[in-house]
Amino acid sequence: xxxxFAGSSGHFRSVPxxxxxxxxVPDQFFTGKYVLIGATAIGxxxxxPTPVSGTSGVMSGIEINANILAGLLDHKSISIARxxxxxxxxxxxxLIVLSSYLLWxxxxxxxxxxxxxxxxxxxxxxxxxMGIWIAPAAALIALAIAHPLWSWIRLESAISYLGQEFMLLxxxxxxxxxxxTEPAPQQVEDLLEQRINAMRVAARRVRDLRQFISDSLNSxxxxxxxxxxxxxxxxxxxxxxDYFAAAGIRxxxxxxxxxxxxxxxxxxxxxxSPNHTFSWWDLIDLAHVSTLxxxxxxxxxxxxDLLIKSGPCHSAHQVLTGWIVSIVDVTxxxxxxxxxxxxxxxxxxxxxxxxxSILALLELQGNPVSALPQKQFFSRLEQAAxxxxxxxxxxxxxxxxxxxxxxxxxxxxxxxxxDAVDEMWxxxxxxxxxxxxxxxxxxxLTNVDRSLMARAVQSDFECHQL
Numbered sequence: 001x002x003x004x005f006a007g008s009s010g011h012f013r014s015v016p017x018x019x020x021x022x023x024x025v026p027d028q029f030f031t032g033k034y035v036l037i038g039a040t041a042i043g044x045x046x047x048x049p050t051p052v053s054g055t056s057g058v059m060s061g062i063e064i065n066a067n068i069l070a071g072l073l074d075h076k077s078i079s080i081a082r083x084x085x086x087x088x089x090x091x092x093x094x095l096i097v098l099s100s101y102l103l104w105x106x107x108x109x110x111x112x113x114x115x116x117x118x119x120x121x122x123x124x125x126x127x128x129x130m131g132i133w134i135a136p137a138a139a140l141i142a143l144a145i146a147h148p149l150w151s152w153i154r155l156e157s158a159i160s161y162l163g164q165e166f167m168l169l170x171x172x173x174x175x176x177x178x179x180x181t182e183p184a185p186q187q188v189e190d191l192l193e194q195r196i197n198a199m200r201v202a203a204r205r206v207r208d209l210r211q212f213i214s215d216s217l218n219s220x221x222x223x224x225x226x227x228x229x230x231x232x233x234x235x236x237x238x239x240x241x242d243y244f245a246a247a248g249i250r251x252x253x254x255x256x257x258x259x260x261x262x263x264x265x266x267x268x269x270x271x272x273s274p275n276h277t278f279s280w281w282d283l284i285d286l287a288h289v290s291t292l293x294x295x296x297x298x299x300x301x302x303x304x305d306l307l308i309k310s311g312p313c314h315s316a317h318q319v320l321t322g323w324i325v326s327i328v329d330v331t332x333x334x335x336x337x338x339x340x341x342x343x344x345x346x347x348x349x350x351x352x353x354x355x356x357s358i359l360a361l362l363e364l365q366g367n368p369v370s371a372l373p374q375k376q377f378f379s380r381l382e383q384a385a386x387x388x389x390x391x392x393x394x395x396x397x398x399x400x401x402x403x404x405x406x407x408x409x410x411x412x413x414x415x416x417x418x419d420a421v422d423e424m425w426x427x428x429x430x431x432x433x434x435x436x437x438x439x440x441x442x443x444x445l446t447n448v449d450r451s452l453m454a455r456a457v458q459s460d461f462e463c464h465q466l
């Protein structure tokens with residue numbers, strides 16, 4: 001039987017046995033009561049330690065019998081919980097605290113552990129008052145060792161993992177030059193401190209690598225954007241920010257890539273099928289990677305010719321992590337291509353015509369039937385040759401004029417004018433035109449390319465003659 005103690009030692013009222021014999025205790029005191037007679041003084045009778053002995057540590061046998069009798073009279077008893085109930089009472093708090101280790105920080109988990117220990121004691125006491133005894137020792141011990149044990153296991157696992165990763169990381173080639181510092185004096189370090197120092201070195205390398213990427217991105221001559229998989233801008237260089245700022249978009253961080261190009265003209269992608277209609281969403285579509293490697297040509301609102309390229313960005317495990325988009329200003333290249341096309345048309349048409357005339361004259365002159373008089377033949381031949389020479393000279397002068405390298409010199413503009421007059425004298429003489437130069441006797445200094453300026457004056461004279 002588990003005794004439902006009503007209180008500690010001295011809880012039940014007692015009177016000295018000698019006082020009863022002397023008649024000092026009235027008869028009414030014993031009326032309707034059970035009276036137990038025995039010794040209560042420590043050392044004079046049997047004593048036993050009990051859960052409620054208090055400061056004395058033991059309780060006399062007669063008081064123990066009194067508690068037993070009181071429990072029987074009041075129909076109170078203590079029943080031991082079933083093994084399944086005890087097991088659940090001991091396991092549930094441990095499962096709760098283990099779950100908190102996965103969801104919360106170690107400090108919060110430690111606080112939850114302390115709360116669960118107090119709650120376990122309170123529930124055990126509450127059940128005891130209701131006559132059910134569940135020993136909380138198993139739950140309390142498990143809770144007390146759970147946090148240190150879990151922390152030790154996690155720390156050991158973290159140290160082991162960091163050690164392996166740092167070894168692999170140290171074997172990787174260092175992409176950036178590192179500053180050689182003087183070796184620090186040897187100090188005694190435990191394994192955790194060694195891992196922390198290795199982590200410090202790895203973090204520094206990552207920061208240096210990030211700065212290197214940022215500097216490299218800003219040093220690129222073209223506007224460059226790095227986006228997420230769905231096309232939101234993560235990183236951009238200064239050229240990209242300046243370009244979109246000029247277009248009225250001040251902040252491009254987090255902007256969706258297709259919307260940034262929505263105000264441009266219709267893109268014209270190379271290497272696409274005739275049935276495919278190119279869209280800006282193709283910039284972040286793996287199905288069009290081969291097409292976007294060559295780029296798509298477009299013209300912006302300022303009339304500049306742009307070549308927009310897009311390529312996927314993968315992780316070390318070849319998993320798509322984002323996109324790298326570059327905007328190349330090819331206005332000068334397109335202008336050069338158009339100039340080249342015009343030159344080819346000029347060479348294939350204008351230059352070909354007088355050469356064909358010369359060949360035709362030579363063929364006619366070779367046949368006695370169609371041969372022209374010698375004077376007429378040489379006249380026509382001279383005319384075709386001069387036309388060819390004039391076209392070549394105009395082409396050379398145009399190429400020089402379009403070149404960015406001018407041979408500038410300080411000359412008197414009178415000399416430039418005299419050069420132009422000398423060049424035009426024969427043409428003016430053939431047309432019976434008299435060239436008169438009436439220039440005041442002073443200098444007109446100017447910083448020009450003498451030959452090109454003379455050609456410009458000559459061309460102006462020819463236009464007036466035409």
